[in-house]
Amino acid sequence: MTETESVVMTRDEIFQAVRSIMEEALGVDEEEVTLEASLTSDLEAESIDFLDIVFRLEKSFSTPDHPFKIEQGELFPENLLENPEWVADTKFTEAGMTMLKERMPHVDFSGFENDREVDKVAELITVNSIVDFVERKLTA
Amino acid sequence: MRWMWIDRIIEFEANTRMVAVKAVSPNEDYLADHFRDDERGAALPVYPASLMIEGMAQTAGILVGSVNRFRENVILAKVVLAQIDCDVFPGQSIRFEARLDRIDKSGASTRGAVHRVNPPETDWQPIGRIDLMFSHIDTNNSGLDFPQENFVFAESFRTILREAGLEQLADT
Structure with a gap:
């Protein structure tokens, strides 16, 4: 195994780490954190929770050689x-x-083409x- | 008028940690309305845990504000964890130790340890943890009007900084 390969996580390992972060940041139970769960509408995340999640993701996925x-x-x-365009x-x-x-690119917009309401984009x-x-x- | 729930800053390491203390006086008026019963059924005043959260928020908030020399309004945005394992009574003192966990343009996260001491004992006893998140509202609410002056770090905060010998931070 090369040094580069040694830091690669499987998708399931990433999901398990993300699940723990959601449990801690949002105070939800493990079974609520499904892949399909919307952070705002299902897990009731508020704007400050996104900053909390960002900080936790950085800490969780950083290594001494590869800061995240x-x-x-x-x-x-x-x-x-603010942008009228x-x-x-x-x-x-x-x-x-x-x-x-x-x-x-990490968000699926396929069901949003007809709606397009700004207030609803976070639900995606x-x-x-x-x-x-x-x-x-x-x-990357 | 802003109520301060810490008496003194006793330790400060820039961008890293701040420690403050609060002596709980029997004369503080809210104690008349916040009590539990003792073993004889008599009312026993207890320091409210909610004020411990505020004390930690003020300690950690000053630490966060000091990073950018109090140019931003730093607002408590989230109580991530608050666990207090035992009561604090009048005559005892509380020690708030806040450590800066992470900070960026949007906000900051802090971790905090709460201790108490029961004079004449001198050993601080750990009684809980309070982890918080702060928002830099000037950055996050760019569409809203805020006063030009810094309304969070007003004179009462600056007085505490001066009393701690941190005049250099207070007068920026």
């Missing part, structure tokens, strides 16, 4: 309403949808999104 640093807005873009009348424009898909972030996010960063 999440930049502000990397997991979830911020200040979306992205949002019109509380809904994402075509440009807004393109931006979301580019900046959030599931436990699976977080596992995808971590997996992409670890293998």
Whole structure:
């Protein structure tokens, strides 16, 4: 096994670590943390919980040789309403949808094309999104 | 007027940890409304655990604010963990030790240990943990209007810093 391979985690190992983080950060039970669970609508995460989760992900997945640093807005873009190119009348424009898909490849937007309500985009972030996010960063 | 729930800062390591103490006086008026019964059924005033959370929030909040020399409004955003294992009574003192766990532009997380001492004993006894998260609201609510002055770290905080010999931090 090479040094690079030694730090690669399996998807299930990532899920188990993410599950522990959700239990601690959100005070939920293990069985509630399914891959399909939405962080906001199912696990009742609030905005500060996202920062808590980011801090815990960084700590959990960092190694002395490979720091796991999440930049502000990397997991979830911020200040979306401030850009009129992205949002019109509380809904994402075509440009807004393109931006979301580019900046959030860890989120499944397939059921969001018709809705596009800004307030609902956070609901799309599931436990699976977080596992995808971590997996992409670890293998980047 | 802001109520302070710590008396003194006794230790400070920049960007790392801060320790503050609070002596619980029998004269503090809220004790008349917060008590349990003793073995004879008489009312026994007890220091409220909620005020221990506030004491830790003030200790940890000053530590977090000091990182950016109090330029930002630092607000308690989440009580991650609060576990107090035994009561504190008038005449005893509480020690709040806050350690900075993580900080970035959006906010910070801290870990805290709570101890008590029962004079004339001098050994601090661990009685619990309080882990918190703070938000830098100037960063997170850019669409809202806030006063120009720093309304979190007002004069009462600065007085405590000066009394601890941390004038350099207080007068920035």
